Structures are given as C-alpha cells and as structure tokens.
Amino acid sequence: MSNATIVEPFGDGFVNALCPELILFAGLLLLILLPNLGRGTFRIPGTQLRLPWLLGGKRFKLSSDPRLPAWIATFTLGGAFLDVLYIFSQGLERVSIVSESGKELLLINGFSRIFELIFFGALALAAFSSMNRLQVNGIGSKISERELYNNRRQADFYILMVTCALGMSVVALAQDLFVLFIGLELASFSTYVLVAFLKESKVGVESGMKYFIVGSVASGVGLYGLSMLYLWAGSLQFSVLSAAFAESGTTALPLIGIGFVLVGFGFKVSAAPFHFAAPDAYAGATSPVAGVLATASKAMGMIGLIRMLLIIAAPESSDGSAVWLVCLGVMAAITMTWGNLAALGSDNPKRMLAYSSVAHAGYMLAALTAVGAWNWDAAVAGDASAAAVAVMTALIFHLVVLVAFKLGAFLVLSILESEGGASSLSSLGGLAKREPLLAVAMFIFMISLAGVPPMAGFLSKLLVIMGIVRIAVGDMGAEIADGGIYVLGDMHWVWWLALLMLINSAISVFYYLRVVVVMFFDEPEEGREGPLPRGWQVRVAILACVLTTVLVGVAGDSLIRLCEMAAQSLNYNW
Amino acid sequence: MQDWISMPLVGFPLVASIVLLAFVSNANESMRNRLSNPIRMATLIFSLVLLAITTGMFFQYFGNASWEGISFNNYEFTHRYTWIESLGIHWTVGLDALSFPMVWLTTFLLPVTIIATWNEKNGAVYFPIILGMGGALIGVFVALDLFMFYVFWELTLIPMFFLILMWGGADRKYASQKFFIYTFTASVIMLLGLITLYFFQDPVNPLEYAGSMTGRTFDIPTITQHALMENSNGNWYLGTNIQKVLFAMLMLGFLVKLPAVPFHTWLPDAHVQAPTGGSMLLAGVMLKMGAYGMFRLPISLFPHALEYFQLALMIIGMVSLVWGAIVCLGQTNLKKMVAYSSVSHMGVILIGIATMQPMGWAAALFMMFAHGIISPMLFAVCGAFKHHYHSMEIGAMRGMAKHSPWLATSMMFAWMASLGLPLLAGFVAELMMLIALWYFLAAEGWSVFWMVGPALVLAITAAYYLWSMQRTIFEGGDETQPPTSLNGQPVPDIASPEKLAMLILALFTIVFGVMPWIALDMMHDWTIQIFEGLILPILGDFNGGA
Structure with a gap:
C-alpha cells in the first residue's frame, strides 16, 4: 500500500x-x-x-x-x-x-x-x-x-x-479512539431516540428506555476503559496505542482497559452477555429502525472490535496467538449458541430476528477469533497474513450482505406492522395468499439467513467458515505432501468453532423455516384477510434487497474482491 | 463441442420454472385455475425436451460420447466456466457412466411424474415446482465442482420442501420441516468436510483452476487426480487419520440422504405426507443422490478409508436391509410400508458398495437405476389409492380387483417388481448383489452367517408385499367391500393419465428387466474403470477384487 x-x-x-x-x-x-x-x-x-x-x-x-x-x-x-x-x-x-x-x-x-x-x-x-x-x-x-x-x-x-x-x-x-468514541456516541444517541420514536406505544418507550440505559452503561464502561488506556499510553492514537501494546501490552492496566472498551463495543454488536437489551429494543422499535440496529449499528460495533483487537491488541504483537484468543473464542461460542437457542423459543418475529442477529454476531466473533489465531504455529500456520486477509474479507462480506437480507426481512415485517402490531408469528399467516411476492421475498431472506444456497447468506457463511478452516489447517496440506504426518488434533482448535457454527446454522433452520411454514401454510389472522397496506417505496426497497441477496449469492466474485481489497487496506503490516 | 448440459439440462428447467412461477405469482385464484392447463402442458413439453436431449446423448445423436470405456476421472461433455474466481469455484459440468444413468432417469421421471399427477390441485404452481426440482436434481448429477455440487445438493431441498408443505397430507407441516432440518444438518457436516478437504490441498504445487485468494480449487477432477496420485504413491492421501475423518464426515451427509438406518427416520414422515409427485421424485431420484455422492466423492478420493470402514458400511447396510423389511411387516399404512421398503432397498446399495467387488458396485449402480423406476410406480399406485379411496390403510379396501382392475393390476405389477420378480428390473440388481456378497464372503473368508440377512429379507419382503396385496386386491371374494371413507359412493378406477404413467413405468421395468444390459453395460464398464484406475493400483490385490 x-x-x-x-x-x-x-x-x-x-x-x-x-x-x-x-x-x-x-x-x-x-x-x-x-x-x-x-x-x-x-x-x-x-x-x-x-x-x-x-x-x-x-x-x-x-x-x-x-x-x-x-x-x-x-x-x-x-x-x-x-x-x-x-x-x-x-x-x-x-x-x-x-x-x-x-x-x-x-x-x-x-x-x-x-x-x-x-x-x-x-x-x-x-x-x-x-x-x-x-x-x-x-x-x-x-x-x-x-x-x-x-x-x-x-x-x-x-x-x-x-x-x-x-x-x-x-x-x-477514526484513527483515534477519542474521535471514534465521539462518532459512536453520535450514532448511539440517534438510535436511542429512533428506537423510542413511537412514543404513542408503550412498548416503544419502554424499549427505548431500556436500550438507552443499558447502552449508556456500556458506553460509560467503555469510556472508563478509554481513560485507563490514556493513563497507560498517554495518547489515544491507534498508532501510539498499538506500538505501546507491542511493547508492554500484557500488563494489567492495558488489558483491563481494553476489556472495558470491548464491553462498549460488545453491546453494539449484541454479543452475549451484553445482548440483553437488543431483543427488547428491536421489538419496540419500528421495523426499519430495528433493521438498522441489526445491520448498520452492528457493523459499527464490529469496526470498534476490529480496531481494538486487530490494530491495538494486534495478534502480531505477541508470539503465537493473540492474548484475547481464548476469551473471544468462548464468547463467540456462547453468543452463537445462546442466540440460536433463544430464537427457537421466541414467538415474536422481531425478537426472533433480534436473537438471530445475536447468533450472527457470534459467527462474526468466531471469524475474529480465527484472525487472532493466525500465527499459532510457525511450522504449519502458513502464510498468516493472507489467511488473516481471507478471514477479514469474509467478515466484511458478511456485514455487507447482511444489510440485504436482514434489513429486507425487517422491511417485510414493517408492512405487516403498519396494519397494526406484528408482535406474533401468526400475523405472518397467509402472507403467501395475500401477497405472494412478499412471501417469496421473506422466504428468500429466511433461507439466506439460515445459510442455504444459492443465496448471499450461504456465500457469506461459507466464506467465514472457509476463513476459519484455512487458519486452522494452515499449510498442513503442503507438509503432508512432503511426507509429514498429521492427525485431526493437530489442527488449531478454532476448527471446532467452525463446526459449532455449522451445527448452529442447522439449529437456526428450524426457526427460519417456521416463519416460512406460517406464511405458506397457515390461514391469515383475524382482521388481516384483506390486501396489505399500500406503499410502493417499501416494496421497491424489498425488491432491491431480494435482488442483492440472489445476485450476490450466485455471482459474488466482484463483491468478494472488493471486500478483499478493503481487508488488505485495514492493516498494512499484513 | 457444444455445451449440451449447462443451459439445456440445468439452466433451462430452472429458469423456466422461475419464470412460470413469477408469471402466476400475482394471478388471482380463477386466473390461476385457467392458467393451470397451459402451464401443465408447457412443463410436460419442457420435460419431454429434456428427455429427448438425454436420450439423444445416449444414442450419440448429440455429441459422440461413448458411454463405455471412459477411464476413471474422465468425463464427457465437459465444460468449465469461471464462477467465483477468487475462491477457485467454477461452473464445471460433465457426465460419465456413473452420472449419466441418473441424469437420464431424472429426465425420464419428470414427464412421467407430470402425467401421473395430471390433476394435482393448484397446478399452475405445482408443475413449475416439479420442473425446477428436476433442474436442481440434474444439477447435482452433472456438477463437477464441489461448490456447485453443494449448491445444487441444497437447492433440491427447497422445491421438495414446498411440495410437501403445500400439497402434502394432514401432517405436512411437521414432515416438511423434519425433512428439511434432518437433511440440512447432515449436509452442513458434509460441507465442513468439503471445506476442510479444500484447505488440505497442497497449494505449493501449482494447482489447476485454483482461486486467486486461496490457492486451492473446488474442481472435482483436479482434486480426484491429486488424490489418485497421492494414494498411489503408497501413502494415504492426507494421512491415515485425516483421510478417515474426512471420509466419515462426507459419508454422514450421504448416509442421511440415502437414508441408512439409523438416519432414516425422516424418510417415512416425508413420504407419507408428500404428494404423489413429490414422493415419486423423492424416492426415484433424490435418495440416489446419496449413493451417487458416495461414489463421486468419498470412494473416489479416499479408497483406503473405504477399506477401513468396509465392515462398518457392511453392518449399516445389513441393518438397513433387515430393519427396513422388518418394520414393513408392522405397517398398516400402505405408503409407509412402501417408504420403509425403500430403506430396505437402499440397504442393498450400501451392501453392494461394502463388498468392494466390481459386481457389487455394478449391482449398487443398477439398483439405483432400477429402484428409480420401480419406486415411482409404487408411489404412483399409493397416490392413486389415496386419491380414489381417501384412505391409506391396508384393509380399508377389499376386493379392489373387482371394481378397479387397472389400479389392482398396476399395484400387483409394482409390488412384484419391488419384491424382485425375475425378468423385472429389481431382480437383476438383487441377484447381482447376492452373487457379489458370495464372492466377497469367499474371498475374505468371512462366515456364511452374513448371508442370513439378505436371505431373511427375501422372505420378509415377499411376506409383506403378498400380505398387503392379498388384503387389498383379492380378499373378500365376491363380497367386495369399498372403504368406509367413500361414504357409499361408487368406486371409480384410475384416470387415464394415471393409466398412461403406470403403463410407461411398467414398460420400462420390463425393458430393463429383460434387457438390463442397455444400462448395465455402461455401469459395469464404469466399475471396471474405477477398479482398474483406482482400487486395484492403490489397494492392490485385496480380497480378490477382480
């Protein structure tokens, strides 16, 4: 570069x-x-x-x-x-x-x-x-x-x-933690108000309040961590912090500081155990706003995590794996499993999508964990920086295509919502008869979220898993070709995260399909038999989401390259 | 050479199906009813075009592929287009004597299914879905790229899910979800196996068709070639442990699809609830995807692991065979009985594979083909039974021969074919499997005890089929007893489209029973080629595998 x-x-x-x-x-x-x-x-x-x-x-x-x-x-x-x-x-x-x-x-x-x-x-x-x-x-x-x-x-x-x-x-x-924090707060405060915007409804206000309180506590903890980092390094510049971390990063003060900052970002990406406000906030907010929380706001939190973990507490600054590797791996495993299990039990489609968004946060954390493991063993790890770029590509790709099918799903719900509350799965009943194209769109979003080919969600999940497996396997293939003897246990343990991720997506199919079954099988709810509320704008937006989901799914090469370029420019040491 | 596969066989049915579905999606109820007939005709014609293409391929009218003498890991009609270059993903299609019979079978069953379910309700949506299902199934068999293979593998779930959900029986909601989740779970494990295999390739040696970002490829011929080279150096490709693990991961996905006991529980539910057309395609082609995948991937790539897991596969096959048959005895639901008999027949395929004899593999291949013609007939009979008598219970209807001679004859024919009557297609496969099993036992020095299973099953199969026929067709003498579910209305015989479909299926069952060599020759040749090209050079003269 x-x-x-x-x-x-x-x-x-x-x-x-x-x-x-x-x-x-x-x-x-x-x-x-x-x-x-x-x-x-x-x-x-x-x-x-x-x-x-x-x-x-x-x-x-x-x-x-x-x-x-x-x-x-x-x-x-x-x-x-x-x-x-x-x-x-x-x-x-x-x-x-x-x-x-x-x-x-x-x-x-x-x-x-x-x-x-x-x-x-x-x-x-x-x-x-x-x-x-x-x-x-x-x-x-x-x-x-x-x-x-x-x-x-x-x-x-x-x-x-x-x-x-x-x-x-x-x-x-932002290249300075303080600037980053200002941006974060600007965006957060806007979303707090947006969530509570429907002040006529009790749910909206309550969820906005909850989201605001939990969010400001998380921000406060993050700010406290920031002050610790400032105390330790004397600056909040990424370059300064990163250099200082390489020198004396494994002492108590910076680690505690980084941990606190991560709480702030963990709330934004709704990673367990900081996700409790998310389902309430999504359920109370209007659907498009909830969609923004699940996509853009999550991507914002992800930036924070990437900057903290890959730039400041960079894995290349420690021998072998990053200090936060195990911690983040456990968090990823808990987040994805928790999200999926909770989604199984929620009848409110918005809560279900909120928990599925928690699960997706878990998948992304798993990808980040894999980057942390990138140079775990000099003998077999292979070209670590290329592997790191591959994982980051997958992560960015996932965040990009998530906008299409996650936001799209919320937009479909928003049409139902504007005919009065869509807080139960049965409100989707008979959608296939009332407006077939909308039901097909929702079906595409659901199977894309579940990771069924040929949708974009499959490609993004595939890329994430490929990134993780690539790091876990490293150059073992070349070593084996040279006569080396390896067993499955020689792979890095992040491989098991990939397995867990796949098992989780199999679990998730259950609740995504339930939505489809209700749309195509059940009769419309009382009072919802007629045609759906009009509004061409939201339908155009849904159509755009559907097209993106399908087109990226079947021909995603150029987007992958774009994301690869973005991943390469993240850290020029790679 | 012109690409006869990508657009004509895969793209065309998929695109046609999507276009037709989009066309009817915004039509109202009455419009849909009016559109039903033209769309039905259109899909029939489209599927006949597909059948014409594959038949033309067989008679070397299109291309000049000779289906015999294709050496291992070589393919006819090969075409490769770059798809996702950065990951080494190509749209690669090709046919060999393993996949061609399956593709022909799919194109053969499509029009037959459409004819057999000519009067299905909501036809304007139903028939395009059947067509799309056909395109996805053909895609699985022609794919020579792991990514493409997986995409089509999963794509087949979507139309089948909707077929069960929207046209199925009373419990369809449960059955469709169970079907989807069960097979999806198995295939994600397979996916992880595929990706792990992908990254175990050695990127240092320049690989053909490798991705710019990863340095590895999803290309099946390239990987197979690579594995063949490594395996024949006297090593295990990827080492003993990893080869075994990957073999197990891939096999899991295929065993669930096949399905083998203990992964078979999705099948009876799916079959009983599925509409007739769904059942015909599910049993006819979709189950064979499992056996096809076994030959294409784990067996071709990991022959050492196959030898290692030989006993395990034999046991699973035996258990499927015997267990499926025993459970059949206890069924009172006609369709459920037929579904379990499928499990039993899939056990035959697995045993054929586990013998590791050319004869056994040819038997497995022919079983895939023969069962692909017989089982749709079984399900067509069940469908007609349900349609006309509003019941599936064996014994609800007696003396069927009297007022529904067509249905009774079809049922008798299909039942006889399925239990392995000589001169019908199923018999050839079962006989070959038994001979291969003898060879195997003699060469390996295993106990003759293993023959008890198949022998027992022959008796059990005859028992449940004859019992059910006797109860429905003949019993009652002159005192016929129409089912109570009909409420005393007159009992009709099957409609003429159904008669036509039954005739076609019966005809081909006889054709492939009397002249099995039409299909068997190329299958046998394929097994000779894989044994000469892969098994013998690598495993040597193991248990007399000639």
Whole structure:
C-alpha cells in the first residue's frame, strides 16, 4: 500500500476526501431548513412594510408535504452511497487527515469506505421505506394541528437517521479512539431516540428506555476503559496505542482497559452477555429502525472490535496467538449458541430476528477469533497474513450482505406492522395468499439467513467458515505432501468453532423455516384477510434487497474482491 | 463441442420454472385455475425436451460420447466456466457412466411424474415446482465442482420442501420441516468436510483452476487426480487419520440422504405426507443422490478409508436391509410400508458398495437405476389409492380387483417388481448383489452367517408385499367391500393419465428387466474403470477384487 496523502482539516483535498460526509452534512441542513420554509414575513419596525422572510408562517405546499423529509433523507443517504460507489469505481486514494498538532484523526481507505457503503446503504433503504410509516393525510393549507405536529416529527425522524449515518461514518474513519468514541456516541444517541420514536406505544418507550440505559452503561464502561488506556499510553492514537501494546501490552492496566472498551463495543454488536437489551429494543422499535440496529449499528460495533483487537491488541504483537484468543473464542461460542437457542423459543418475529442477529454476531466473533489465531504455529500456520486477509474479507462480506437480507426481512415485517402490531408469528399467516411476492421475498431472506444456497447468506457463511478452516489447517496440506504426518488434533482448535457454527446454522433452520411454514401454510389472522397496506417505496426497497441477496449469492466474485481489497487496506503490516 | 448440459439440462428447467412461477405469482385464484392447463402442458413439453436431449446423448445423436470405456476421472461433455474466481469455484459440468444413468432417469421421471399427477390441485404452481426440482436434481448429477455440487445438493431441498408443505397430507407441516432440518444438518457436516478437504490441498504445487485468494480449487477432477496420485504413491492421501475423518464426515451427509438406518427416520414422515409427485421424485431420484455422492466423492478420493470402514458400511447396510423389511411387516399404512421398503432397498446399495467387488458396485449402480423406476410406480399406485379411496390403510379396501382392475393390476405389477420378480428390473440388481456378497464372503473368508440377512429379507419382503396385496386386491371374494371413507359412493378406477404413467413405468421395468444390459453395460464398464484406475493400483490385490 502506498503511503497516505496527508491532509489537514479544511486544507487542500479535504472536501474531496470527505465528500460523502459533506453530502450528509448538507442534507442535514436541508432537512432542518426546508420543512420550515413558509410565507413568513418580517415587518420592519415602525413601518407597514413587510419583507418576505420565508421561515415560518403558513408553509408552502411543497415544504409542508409530510413526505418531504423522507425524500431529502433518502436522496442525501442515497447520494452519499452513490458517491462512495463512484469513489470505488475511480480507484481509492488513501487519505489521512492529520491535525495541526500532528495527530492522525481520520483515515480514508478501502476499509472505511466499504463500511460507509454499509451504513449509507442500510440507512438509505430504511429511510426510503419509512416514507409511509408516519403518514398524515393533510397537505397544504388545511392542515390540522395534530397533522402539523406529525409532520414536524417526520423531520425529526429523518434528521436522526442522517446524524446516525454521520456518526457511523466517523467511527469508520477514526484513527483515534477519542474521535471514534465521539462518532459512536453520535450514532448511539440517534438510535436511542429512533428506537423510542413511537412514543404513542408503550412498548416503544419502554424499549427505548431500556436500550438507552443499558447502552449508556456500556458506553460509560467503555469510556472508563478509554481513560485507563490514556493513563497507560498517554495518547489515544491507534498508532501510539498499538506500538505501546507491542511493547508492554500484557500488563494489567492495558488489558483491563481494553476489556472495558470491548464491553462498549460488545453491546453494539449484541454479543452475549451484553445482548440483553437488543431483543427488547428491536421489538419496540419500528421495523426499519430495528433493521438498522441489526445491520448498520452492528457493523459499527464490529469496526470498534476490529480496531481494538486487530490494530491495538494486534495478534502480531505477541508470539503465537493473540492474548484475547481464548476469551473471544468462548464468547463467540456462547453468543452463537445462546442466540440460536433463544430464537427457537421466541414467538415474536422481531425478537426472533433480534436473537438471530445475536447468533450472527457470534459467527462474526468466531471469524475474529480465527484472525487472532493466525500465527499459532510457525511450522504449519502458513502464510498468516493472507489467511488473516481471507478471514477479514469474509467478515466484511458478511456485514455487507447482511444489510440485504436482514434489513429486507425487517422491511417485510414493517408492512405487516403498519396494519397494526406484528408482535406474533401468526400475523405472518397467509402472507403467501395475500401477497405472494412478499412471501417469496421473506422466504428468500429466511433461507439466506439460515445459510442455504444459492443465496448471499450461504456465500457469506461459507466464506467465514472457509476463513476459519484455512487458519486452522494452515499449510498442513503442503507438509503432508512432503511426507509429514498429521492427525485431526493437530489442527488449531478454532476448527471446532467452525463446526459449532455449522451445527448452529442447522439449529437456526428450524426457526427460519417456521416463519416460512406460517406464511405458506397457515390461514391469515383475524382482521388481516384483506390486501396489505399500500406503499410502493417499501416494496421497491424489498425488491432491491431480494435482488442483492440472489445476485450476490450466485455471482459474488466482484463483491468478494472488493471486500478483499478493503481487508488488505485495514492493516498494512499484513 | 457444444455445451449440451449447462443451459439445456440445468439452466433451462430452472429458469423456466422461475419464470412460470413469477408469471402466476400475482394471478388471482380463477386466473390461476385457467392458467393451470397451459402451464401443465408447457412443463410436460419442457420435460419431454429434456428427455429427448438425454436420450439423444445416449444414442450419440448429440455429441459422440461413448458411454463405455471412459477411464476413471474422465468425463464427457465437459465444460468449465469461471464462477467465483477468487475462491477457485467454477461452473464445471460433465457426465460419465456413473452420472449419466441418473441424469437420464431424472429426465425420464419428470414427464412421467407430470402425467401421473395430471390433476394435482393448484397446478399452475405445482408443475413449475416439479420442473425446477428436476433442474436442481440434474444439477447435482452433472456438477463437477464441489461448490456447485453443494449448491445444487441444497437447492433440491427447497422445491421438495414446498411440495410437501403445500400439497402434502394432514401432517405436512411437521414432515416438511423434519425433512428439511434432518437433511440440512447432515449436509452442513458434509460441507465442513468439503471445506476442510479444500484447505488440505497442497497449494505449493501449482494447482489447476485454483482461486486467486486461496490457492486451492473446488474442481472435482483436479482434486480426484491429486488424490489418485497421492494414494498411489503408497501413502494415504492426507494421512491415515485425516483421510478417515474426512471420509466419515462426507459419508454422514450421504448416509442421511440415502437414508441408512439409523438416519432414516425422516424418510417415512416425508413420504407419507408428500404428494404423489413429490414422493415419486423423492424416492426415484433424490435418495440416489446419496449413493451417487458416495461414489463421486468419498470412494473416489479416499479408497483406503473405504477399506477401513468396509465392515462398518457392511453392518449399516445389513441393518438397513433387515430393519427396513422388518418394520414393513408392522405397517398398516400402505405408503409407509412402501417408504420403509425403500430403506430396505437402499440397504442393498450400501451392501453392494461394502463388498468392494466390481459386481457389487455394478449391482449398487443398477439398483439405483432400477429402484428409480420401480419406486415411482409404487408411489404412483399409493397416490392413486389415496386419491380414489381417501384412505391409506391396508384393509380399508377389499376386493379392489373387482371394481378397479387397472389400479389392482398396476399395484400387483409394482409390488412384484419391488419384491424382485425375475425378468423385472429389481431382480437383476438383487441377484447381482447376492452373487457379489458370495464372492466377497469367499474371498475374505468371512462366515456364511452374513448371508442370513439378505436371505431373511427375501422372505420378509415377499411376506409383506403378498400380505398387503392379498388384503387389498383379492380378499373378500365376491363380497367386495369399498372403504368406509367413500361414504357409499361408487368406486371409480384410475384416470387415464394415471393409466398412461403406470403403463410407461411398467414398460420400462420390463425393458430393463429383460434387457438390463442397455444400462448395465455402461455401469459395469464404469466399475471396471474405477477398479482398474483406482482400487486395484492403490489397494492392490485385496480380497480378490477382480
């Protein structure tokens, strides 16, 4: 990798480098400004002269349209998404944003760009399909107070979505733990409010409160860990921390500090035992928001884990395996098993998806564990850095395609939700008769989540397992060809994580299929016989998710390469 | 050479099925009923086209593949397209004398199934699913890439799941899920075996078709070639321990699919609840995927481990054979009895493999083929029985010969074929298996005690088949007793499409019983080739394997 171009804040090249973020920023301003435009006038004191002032007053037809904020947010997030895609097609440049005092704040490379893709994609889909969720009927002058109020809330909702995207992309770019933390908090606070946004429903408020309390405790613990790391290294720069860790990382202070920070990120990825708030939050939030929590927010937490475990407490800084290897392996095993077993017993489809998202967190943690084991035995481990890149590729690929089928599943639920509460599996009953295409879409999402070919979920699971097995097997094949004698026990124990992962996906088939059976077999619930609520936006978003799931599943090569490039740019020591 | 497999045999039925399903998905009830007939005709014509292609392949009208003399690990109609280059995944298709009979069988059963279930309800959706099922099954048999093989292997679950769930019997909800979960669990273990095998390849020696990211390949011919070289150096490919473990992991997936006792419990449930068409394809082709996979992967790659596990396989085969037959005796449900008889017949295949005799392997291959023609007929009879008498119970209906002579004749014919009447296809396979077992016992010096199992089963099979025939067809004399479930309505005979399907199946049962060499020659040749190319050079003159 070539060295990064160094750019000062607001210096030359700053706008170019942070173009997607600036688009978000502009969108944010528009979201605040546009819905408030009206025929407001300003009287010059002492005269009868009224100057048009445009803010406030009776609003224009366009600016009082309740769908306006949604459109702005969709275009902003979608524009940022397309901008990142454009940047990818133009070839990436590695840009580092360094403050005057010489501190590297943000780094733009393939790794951060692909996560921006995840965040913007997920939030754009969510914003687009939320368009008809807070529907008000009145447009124009005859708008009632309550409708007006709802209209204002529309703006709030989408403002929060855009700030959430902004915070997430800061996390992706950050090269300093403190900057990362600010981004994390910006995104977290937005999601706390988004979860509790349906304040008319008791569930929404309760779950928002729960999510907020648990989340802020986790953040507090993380911040405490951060202060310990600062105490130990005197800086929160990744480069400084990483160098310090290589020198004296296995002492008590940094290990405790890192452990505390991991609690904060563990909450975000909903890894056991920090996952307890997640099912409540998903069940209480509106479905598109829950989808964002399960995809973008999880990817954000994953960045934190990757930065902490692979950059700061890097496995290459210790002989053999990383210090956190066993701890993370146990956590991965518990997380995936717990998630799946809990999902077996939940009747609420959103809770079920929440637990399945816990299980997926477990799979991703297993992949991370495998990276930690990458140079476990010099004789047989083989090309460790290539193996590490392979696992990271799998991890990133998984996070990318998760947006398609996890968010897609939530979007299908969101249609059912808008005809009144979809808190039980039976609300999906007869979906195949009511709207066959929607049922087929849900079926595709379900089997993709379960990891059945030829869907994207299968390819991502295959890649993760291949990464783990690759590290466990290493170059044993070459050694055997040279006459070496090995038995199964010579493989690294992370191989058993792959086995556990596969057994877990077999368990998970049960609850995913249950959804399919209900859709295709059961009769519709009382009061749900008629056609489903209209709304072409959410259906277009679902269609996009279905197409991505299937197309990536059957022809995923280019996306794999993109993820491989991103994985390579994560750590240039590899 | 033109690619006669990828698009014509695999892509076309899958795409046609998806297009038809998309076409009817938004149609309302009455529209669907009107569309039912054209779609049924379309799928019939499509499946006849597939049959024409494979038959043309057999008569060397398409391509000039000679199905005999293809040496081990060589394939006809081979085509390779890059699929996921970074992982070494290719779309590789090819046929040899192992897979070609299975592909022909699939294309043969498709139109027969469509004809036999001509009046299935909700046909506009049903027939495209049958067609898609056919495409997925052909994909399994033509795949020469581990990834592609696995993808199609799992893909077959989806249409079958829906066939059972949407057209099945009263307990279909339970049966479809059990079917899916059972076979999926076994195949994920197999998947881990495949991936572990993948990474045990030696990336240092330049591998053909290797992925840019991994340096290994999923290409079956390349891996087989590699394993053959390693094995014939006097070593075990990958070493003793790992070869055994991988063999066991792969075999697990195939044994569950076959199914062998004790992994067979999904089969009776799936069969009893499945609609007739689903049962016909399930028993006819899907079970054979297990035996096919055994030959294609674990046996071809790990012959040493096969020898090591020989006794275990023999025991599993014997237990399946005997247990399946004994359980049949206790069944009062006609379809369940037939399902368990399938388990018993799959035991024959396993025993044939475990003898490690060319004769035994040829018997196994021919059994796959013969059972693939006979068992659909059994299930077609069961389906017609259910359709006309609204009951599956043996004894609910007596004196069937009187008012349903067609059904009675078909039933008698199918039952006789299944119990191994000479001059019918099943007999050839069973006879060959018995001879191979004798060879094996003599060469190995094992006790003749092993013959007790098959001998016992011949008697038991005759007992349950004759008993059930006697109860349903003949008993009652002049006093026929229509089933109570009919509520006194007149008893009809089977409809003409069903008659046609029965006739076709019966005809081919006779053809392959009287002239087994049509299929047996190429199967026998394949076993000769694998023994000359793989077993003898590697295992040497073990227990007289000639």
